[in-house]
Structure formats: C-alpha cells, structure tokens
Amino acid sequence: MSSALRMAAFAAAGVIVFLLPGWVGGVYGAFAVIAIMATAAYGLDIVVSDLGEVSLAHTVFFAAGAYATGLLATRLGAGSWVTLGAALAAGTIIALALGLVTLKLREFVFSLVTYAATVVAAAVAHNWDLLGGSDGVSGIPTLDLSIGSLQLAATNDAGLWPYAFILLLITLYAVRQFRRSRLGAMAMMVHLNPRLATMSGIDVRKVRLGVFVLSSTFSAAAGWLYAYQRAYIGPDLFETYFLVLMLTAVVLVGRRRLLAPLIGTALIVGQERFLSFGGEVNAIILGGALVVALAILPGGFDALLRRLVARPAVQAPAPETRPVPQP
Amino acid sequence: MNLVQQLINGMVLGHAYALIAIGWTVLLGVARLVNFGHGQIYMLAAFVTWWAVAGLGLPYPAAILVAMLAGVLIGLIMQAAMLRLTFAQDLVSIMIVTLGFGHMMRGIAGLVFGGHPQVLETPLSWIDFEIAGAWVTAQDLAIILVAILFFALLHFVLERGALGRTARMVAEDPKLAQLAGIDVRRVYFAVFAFEGAAVALAASLVAPRTPILTSIGFEEVIVTFVVVVLGGIGSVAGSYVAGLGLGIFTALFGGFVSPAYATTAAFGVLIVVLVLRPSGLALGAGRGAR
Numbered sequence: 001m002s003s004a005l006r007m008a009a010f011a012a013a014g015v016i017v018f019l020l021p022g023w024v025g026g027v028y029g030a031f032a033v034i035a036i037m038a039t040a041a042y043g044l045d046i047v048v049s050d051l052g053e054v055s056l057a058h059t060v061f062f063a064a065g066a067y068a069t070g071l072l073a074t075r076l077g078a079g080s081w082v083t084l085g086a087a088l089a090a091g092t093i094i095a096l097a098l099g100l101v102t103l104k105l106r107e108f109v110f111s112l113v114t115y116a117a118t119v120v121a122a123a124v125a126h127n128w129d130l131l132g133g134s135d136g137v138s139g140i141p142t143l144d145l146s147i148g149s150l151q152l153a154a155t156n157d158a159g160l161w162p163y164a165f166i167l168l169l170i171t172l173y174a175v176r177q178f179r180r181s182r183l184g185a186m187a188m189m190v191h192l193n194p195r196l197a198t199m200s201g202i203d204v205r206k207v208r209l210g211v212f213v214l215s216s217t218f219s220a221a222a223g224w225l226y227a228y229q230r231a232y233i234g235p236d237l238f239e240t241y242f243l244v245l246m247l248t249a250v251v252l253v254g255r256r257r258l259l260a261p262l263i264g265t266a267l268i269v270g271q272e273r274f275l276s277f278g279g280e281v282n283a284i285i286l287g288g289a290l291v292v293a294l295a296i297l298p299g300g301f302d303a304l305l306r307r308l309v310a311r312p313a314v315q316a317p318a319p320e321t322r323p324v325p326q327p
Numbered sequence: 328m329n330l331v332q333q334l335i336n337g338m339v340l341g342h343a344y345a346l347i348a349i350g351w352t353v354l355l356g357v358a359r360l361v362n363f364g365h366g367q368i369y370m371l372a373a374f375v376t377w378w379a380v381a382g383l384g385l386p387y388p389a390a391i392l393v394a395m396l397a398g399v400l401i402g403l404i405m406q407a408a409m410l411r412l413t414f415a416q417d418l419v420s421i422m423i424v425t426l427g428f429g430h431m432m433r434g435i436a437g438l439v440f441g442g443h444p445q446v447l448e449t450p451l452s453w454i455d456f457e458i459a460g461a462w463v464t465a466q467d468l469a470i471i472l473v474a475i476l477f478f479a480l481l482h483f484v485l486e487r488g489a490l491g492r493t494a495r496m497v498a499e500d501p502k503l504a505q506l507a508g509i510d511v512r513r514v515y516f517a518v519f520a521f522e523g524a525a526v527a528l529a530a531s532l533v534a535p536r537t538p539i540l541t542s543i544g545f546e547e548v549i550v551t552f553v554v555v556v557l558g559g560i561g562s563v564a565g566s567y568v569a570g571l572g573l574g575i576f577t578a579l580f581g582g583f584v585s586p587a588y589a590t591t592a593a594f595g596v597l598i599v600v601l602v603l604r605p606s607g608l609a610l611g612a613g614r615g616a617r
C-alpha cells in the first residue's frame with residue numbers, strides 16, 4: 001500500500017518536473033542541462049557514496065562521451081544511436097583501463113592518480129589535432145534518434161528536454177536498482193569493511209572495478225547528450241568547473257540519498273542560470289558551497305535538516321502546554 | 328649550442344619547480360596535509376605582486392613581501408576552515424575542500440584583477456648575461472639563488488632544529504604530540520601559513536617569466552605533484568633534486584621532442600610511480616614510514 005502510494009507520488013512529482021520548464025516560461029535549456037549534469041554526477045555518486053572512494057576522473061568519462069559523439073557526428077556523419085554506443089564504449093574503455101591501473105590504490109593515492117589522469121587527458125585534448133585541439137569541435141548536428149518512420153528528433157532545447165528527462169529517469173532507476181543489487185551490496189561491504197568482505201569470499205578488486213566501470217557509463221551517457229545540447233565540444237570540458245560541479249552536487253545534499261545529486265545539481269545550475277551574479281561570483285559561490293558542504297556541514301543539507309528537525313522535537317512539549325490555560 | 332641553452336633553461340626551470348613545490352613538500356611531509364588550491368595561491372600571489380608593483384608603485388622586493396603576506400593570509404583562512412578535517416586526518420575531504428578553495432580563488436582573482444593578462448616587468452629581467460653562447464637574465468639567476476638559499480635554510484631548520492622535530496611529532500601522532508604539551512593547532516596553522524608564503528615567494532619570482540592570467544596555476548600544481556612524489560614525500564633534499572631533474576627533463580623534452588607534451592610526459596612518469604609504488608608514499612595515519 002505505502003509502496004504503491006510512494007510510486008504514485010513519485011510519478012506525480014515526475015510529471016510536474018517534466019512540465020515545469022514549460023510553465024515557468026520555457027526554460028528548457030536550463031532544465032536539460034540540470035538533467036544532463038545530474039546524470040553525470042550520479043556516475044560519481046555511486047563511486048563516492050557506495051564504493052567510498054573519491055574519483056576525480058569522472059570529468060574524463062563525461063568528456064570522453066562528448067568527444068566520441070562530437071567527432072563521430074561531425075567527421076563521419078554518424079547518427080545519434082551510433083554516437084550513444086560510441087560514447088558508452090569510450091567511457092567504458094577508459095574506465096576499464098584506469099580502473100585496472102588503480103586497482104590496488106586506495107583513498108588519497110587513488111584520488112591523486114585519478115586527478116593525474118584528468119590532467120593528462122586535458123593536455124591530450126588540448127594538443128591532439130585529431131580531437132580538434134584547443135579549438136574543439138563545433139557544428140555538431142542536432143539529436144536524431146528516429147527509428148524507421150518513428151520521428152524522434154530534437155532541433156532545440158525544448159525538443160531536447162524530454163530526452164534529457166528520460167535519460168535522468170533511466171539513471172535514477174538504474175542507481176536505485178544498483179543499490180538493491182548484489183553488486184551494490186558488495187560495494188557497500190567493500191566500502192565499510194573490506195576485510196570482512198574478503199573473508200566472505202568477495203573479490204574486492206572485481207567489485208571495485210565493476211562499480212568503477214558501471215559508474216563511467218552514466219557520466220559518458222551524460223556527455224553524449226551534452227554534446228548535442230551544446231553543439232560544441234572542446235577541452236573546456238576538462239576544466240575544474242565540471243569537476244567541482246559534480247563533486248559539489250554529490251556532497252551538497254547528502255550521501256547515499258537517491259535524489260541528493262539531482263537536487264544538488266539543480267541548486268547549482270539553477271543558481272547559475274536564474275540567479276547569476278556573473279562568472280566570477282558564481283565560481284566563488286560554487287567553490288564556497290563545496291568548502292561549506294565538507295568542512296562546515298559534514299553530511300550536507302540532509303544532515304543539517306535532520307539536526308534542525310530533531311531540535312524542535314525535543315522542545316515540542318513547551319508550546320503544547322501553553323495554549324491550554326489561555327482559553 | 329642549442330643543448331647548452333636547453334640545459335641552462337632546464338636549470339632555471341628546475342629551481343623554479345623546486346621553489347614552487349617546497350610549500351607542498353613541507354605541508355605533506357611535516358603535517359600530512361594536502362592543498363589542491365596550491366596552483367591558485369600561486370596565481371593570486373602573482374597578481375598581488377603585479378598589483379603591488381604596477382598599482383601601488385612599490386619596489387619589486389617590497390612587492391614580494393606583500394605577496395608573501397597575502398599567501399600567509401590565504402593559508403591561515405584555509406586552515407581555519409579545515410581545522411576539523413585536519414584533526415580527523417581526512418585527507419580525501421581536505422583534498423576536495425582545497426579544490427573548492429582553488430575554484431573560489433579563481434573567481435576572486437577574476438573579480439579583483441579582471442580577465443586581462445598582465446605582464447610584470449621586474450628590474451632584474453632587463454639584465455642579460457651570456458654564458459657559453461646561451462642567454463640568461465638576472466631574474467633567472469635570482470630564482471636559482473633564492474631557491475638554493477631557501478632549501479638550505481629549510482633543510483637546516485627542519486632536519487636539525489627543534490622546530491622540525493616538533494612538526495614531525497605532530498605529523499607522526501597528533502594526539503600524542505598534544506599530550507606532550509605541543510599546541511597542535513598552532514603547528515597546523517604555522518605549516519599552512521608557510522605553504523602560502525612559500526608558494527607566494529615562488530610566484531613573485533617565477534611568474535614574471537610568463538604573462539599572468541587567472542587560468543595559470545594548473546601547470547604549477549601538476550609540477551608540484553611530480554616533484555613532491557618523485558622527491559619522496561616530505562624530503563626537502565629529495566624535492567630539490569626532483570625539481571631540478573624535472574626542470575632539465577622538461578627543457579630537453581620540450582626542446583627536442585614536443586613542448587606541448589612536456590608536462591604530460593612528466594605526469595605519465597608520476598602515474599607510473601604512484602601505481603607501482605603506492606605504499607612508498609607512506610600516507611595515512613599511523614603508517615609513518617618516515
């Protein structure tokens with residue numbers, strides 16, 4: 001009963017979110033970017049929240065998806081289904097290689113090496129002419145997922161929003177299923193008690209690699225749609241902005257909450273799009289949010305909210321007694 | 328002749344790298360802390376030096392002091408925000424928080440100093456010398472001289488003096504150090520202030536060689552990782568040797584193979600070292616191999 005109610009509430013919320021950009025004045029572009037960046041952040045989220053490692057290479061998977069899409073669509077005229085496959089393949093291959101290399105690394109050294117990988121990838125993207133060099137690749141055609149006579153094309157942001165929304169829904173469902181799956185349970189065990197996991201016969205390395213590669217597909221798929229949304233890709237995809245955006249989205253609201261990265265992304269991109277104070281101030285706000293979320297509010301808004309909610313509950317009897325003698 | 332020029336370039340570059348990295352060496356080796364905003368402190372300090380000379384009209388040596396003061400201030404603010412994480416020795420969170428600080432600093436620099444590239448002309452950069460057919464400026468010689476003096480002083484203070492012993496004790500076991508009557512908080516603040524001042528000193532000397540932009544600092548932080556890790560975490564002498572080696576490698580690789588991929592090649596070496604010898608880093612509480 002309650003699970004059916006929750007499903008209904010979730011569906012109603014989904015419909016409202018889907019219609020929202022049209023109601024508030026056709027801000028499809030901002031909503032599409034929120035959905036895309038949230039999808040990218042979910043990739044990072046399952047590594048941070050479930051595996052307990054901080055990967056700084058998820059911008060590489062995101063950029064790999066975008067580059068595969070941009071290059072194939074402009075140079076070979078590939079359709080959107082082909083570029084989707086290529087984007088996922090590019091992200092998976094890079095994640096597999098990086099995952100194998102970092103298999104034995106933990107915590108700080110793992111983060112350092114993944115950061116190093118991002119830096120190397122950025123340098124390659126800047127300098128390799130095949131990838132468009134520092135100019136990047138422009139003139140990416142619009143999204144066209146038509147199958148036979150079924151027309152599935154998006155010529156502008158309003159047309160793209162439904163696809164971004166569907167991508168986000170698939171991601172949410174996949175993350176939820178992952179957390180209920182054997183792999184998800186094993187990842188948590190590896191995270192919380194690696195020795196117990198080993199004793200229980202879990203192959204720690206296999207789990208780490210599996211989660212890492214799985215996580216890359218979300219970020220790569222987000223990169224795929226982002227290339228169509230922006231119609232341009234370039235080495236700016238490796239800039240710290242995307243890295244800081246994803247990290248902040250993951251830690252801002254709370255760990256291991258299904259909707260947390262989505263809400264985090266919506267807060268950040270929403271501020272940049274609707275309450276912008278210019279690029280510099282936005283950077284200060286975003287960086288500041290990351291600092292505050294980790295250094296001052298451990299556990300994010302979720303933990304803060306719980307503390308705030310918990311406090312009045314203790315004092316609750318006081319206001320109740322007061323109205324009684326008054327009348 | 329070209330080889331001589333590249334070698335001399337490498338020497339200058341190497342001392343510059345060592346100087347840029349020394350704050351991190353001390354931070355990581357002495358207090359087991361990291362700072363991914365290192366490159367952005369470099370960038371801000373370069374702007375402050377330029378502003379002190381071009382805006383305030385201060386002489387160059389005074390401008391260096393102003394930049395170092397700014398570096399100390401930034402270091403203290405960062406440490407104040409991260410004190411809880413520092414005591415928890417939560418390196419990964421510290422890493423992300425400092426990334427956030429770096430992002431903030433870029434925004435602040437853009438806001439305060441604008442998006443235009445600035446060039447800092449120091450009096451030393453006008454003086455040229457010819458050595459065996461290769462050219463160096465007095466600025467280059469100043470970098471080498473200051474780096475050598477700084478490293479010698481640091482080596483003496485950290486590895487001989489009581490100050491270094493205190494700091495190492497804090498790194499080894501913060502709780503025990505506290506029981507022994509050491510004010511651990513003060514040590515952490517001092518180490519972060521030193522990090523800020525050291526990278527600011529490096530910026531005020533090295534940054535005049537290139538245009539100063541809000542986007543610089545990325546390269547510097549990469550170089551710093553390589554120097555700190557290859558030099559052996561926390562080793563002052565090792566950092567000096569690694570910096571010098573990396574500088575000569577970069578100059579030769581850049582001069583004879585490909586200038587665009589010079590830092591990338593160095594970073595490739597770093598990844599290989601980290602992957603092959605992760606335990607050699609001896610990070611994390613209680614492992615203290617040093």
